[in-house]
Amino acid sequence: MDMNSINIEEIVKQVLSGMAGNSASAAPAAASAPAAGGEIPKVAHVAMLTGLEHFDVKEFPMPEVGDDDILVRVEGCGVCGTDAHEFKRDPFGLIPVALGHEGTGEIVKMGKNVKKDSAGKELKLGDKVVTCMIFKDDPDITMFDLNKQNVGGADVYGLLPDDDIHLNGWFSDYILIRKGSTVFNVSDLDLDSRILIEPCAVLVHAVERAKTTNILRFNSRVVVQGCGPIGLICIAVLRTMGVENITAVDGNEMRLNFAKEMGATETVNFTQHQGIEALAGAVKDSFGGHLADFAFQCTGSPVAHSNIYKFIRNGGGLCELGFFINGGDATINPHFDICSKEITTVGSWVYTLRDYATTFDFLKRAKGIGLPMEKLITHRFALEDINEALKTNLEMKGLKIAIVNDSKNR
Numbered sequence: 001m002d003m004n005s006i007n008i009e010e011i012v013k014q015v016l017s018g019m020a021g022n023s024a025s026a027a028p029a030a031a032s033a034p035a036a037g038g039e040i041p042k043v044a045h046v047a048m049l050t051g052l053e054h055f056d057v058k059e060f061p062m063p064e065v066g067d068d069d070i071l072v073r074v075e076g077c078g079v080c081g082t083d084a085h086e087f088k089r090d091p092f093g094l095i096p097v098a099l100g101h102e103g104t105g106e107i108v109k110m111g112k113n114v115k116k117d118s119a120g121k122e123l124k125l126g127d128k129v130v131t132c133m134i135f136k137d138d139p140d141i142t143m144f145d146l147n148k149q150n151v152g153g154a155d156v157y158g159l160l161p162d163d164d165i166h167l168n169g170w171f172s173d174y175i176l177i178r179k180g181s182t183v184f185n186v187s188d189l190d191l192d193s194r195i196l197i198e199p200c201a202v203l204v205h206a207v208e209r210a211k212t213t214n215i216l217r218f219n220s221r222v223v224v225q226g227c228g229p230i231g232l233i234c235i236a237v238l239r240t241m242g243v244e245n246i247t248a249v250d251g252n253e254m255r256l257n258f259a260k261e262m263g264a265t266e267t268v269n270f271t272q273h274q275g276i277e278a279l280a281g282a283v284k285d286s287f288g289g290h291l292a293d294f295a296f297q298c299t300g301s302p303v304a305h306s307n308i309y310k311f312i313r314n315g316g317g318l319c320e321l322g323f324f325i326n327g328g329d330a331t332i333n334p335h336f337d338i339c340s341k342e343i344t345t346v347g348s349w350v351y352t353l354r355d356y357a358t359t360f361d362f363l364k365r366a367k368g369i370g371l372p373m374e375k376l377i378t379h380r381f382a383l384e385d386i387n388e389a390l391k392t393n394l395e396m397k398g399l400k401i402a403i404v405n406d407s408k409n410r
């Protein structure tokens with residue numbers, strides 16, 4: 001089911017229920033009353049990407065909330081690499097589009113049929129939520145069916161074609177969550193943690209994929225190559241699992257220092273080693289003369305993919321997760337790199353719904369063991385400054401850039 005047919009259905013439903021004298025405003029008071037935060041305004045503000053490298057914050061009428069819908073007052077939303085690609089080049093051909101898929105906020109109104117989230121937890125006004133996927137081909141899919149399957153190919157708020165409602169992305173002050181969406185009650189997580197859920201789910205999934213090799217163990221020596229948000233969160237997930245022998249590889253000293261704060265035991269700056277033999281030697285030295293048992297490739301660089309095999313011992317394992325989009329071909333030597341060393345490799349892409357739910361627990365555990373997760377969000381911008389936020393992301397000035405609506409939280 002695509003979003004346009006949902007809208008038409010909604011409109012037909014509203015017209016019919018209006019004719020029967022049973023309009024949305026006649027829904028039970030408890031379900032339609034505004035949240036403690038006050039009245040719901042008449043208009044919503046949505047940052048629409050209206051041209052390349054240009055957002056306009058537009059006003060739209062606050063939509064009707066159907067029986068299966070949830071109106072959420074947005075608190076914040078992370079800026080993702082995908083948003084940056086869309087901002088610069090519109091590879092998905094979506095302009096004009098309401099972007100923002102790493103968002104979270106508070107339920108201010110919900111339809112009478114909405115009772116539970118996608119994990120079976122109750123939903124009520126004032127609860128804090130995040131969304132995951134919209135299963136356009138199979139709206140009846142549940143998180144438990146997807147235990148072994150990732151959710152690539154489904155729709156997601158923040159990357160939908162524009163429609164008559166317009167409140168389709170999390171770079172906004174209100175979003176309308178419609179029937180068929182996956183939504184999770186995450187009221188027990190603070191705002192920063194909720195903004196980090198989506199990228200963290202990528203790493204929970206990657207580590208689950210790595211575990212299927214049976215090589216990643218309690219005392220494993222692990223290389224994490226690339227210390228952007230993805231590599232840094234990878235280190236955090238490994239730490240919450242009790243893996244403590246981690247070498248981080250990057251060319252940026254600030255990021256390598258942060259990798260240490262996140263729990264890496266050693267760091268290797270690849271710019272300080274000429275040639276792959278010297279670089280592999282530095283990784284070996286970092287483990288006291290041993291190569292790694294397991295490696296996570298967290299850069300989008302084909303050269304980095306070619307290099308990483310040299311860091312891994314015979315019989316070791318590799319998880320490649322650095323290429324969310326096509327980054328080109330990489331050269332390897334099949335004999336030396338894979339065959340004679342008997343390397344076990346897994347690829348990892350996005351996550352399952354089950355991983356999403358696991359991520360909520362991961363975030364609590366990370367805080368519990370003192371990992372500085374909140375420091376991953378280095379910049380917080382107001383919605384009206386979204387163009388600057390995207391530029392900051394493209395200039396790679398910080399780590400995670402976020403739009404945060406309430407100035408008290410910035």
Ligand SMILES: NC(=O)c1ccc[n+]([C@@H]2O[C@H](COP(=O)([O-])OP(=O)(O)OC[C@H]3O[C@@H](n4cnc5c(N)ncnc54)[C@H](O)[C@@H]3O)[C@@H](O)[C@H]2O)c1
Pocket residue numbers: 081202225226227228229230231249250251252255270298299300301303304321322323324325348349350351
């Ligand atoms: N598998 C998935 O589902 C998934 C999801 C999200 C992102 N990704 C991918 O993960 C990658 C990393 O994401 P990010 O947000 O952390 O990106 P980022 O660009 O912020 O970080 C990449 C880091 O890799 C470092 N790097 C570059 N070349 C290197 C090399 N040869 N050796 C060591 N380090 C090197 C850079 O200095 C940088 O710090 C991206 O390419 C993205 O496409 C994958």
Ligand SMILES: [Zn+2]
Pocket residue numbers: 080081082101102198199
């Ligand atoms: Zn993302």
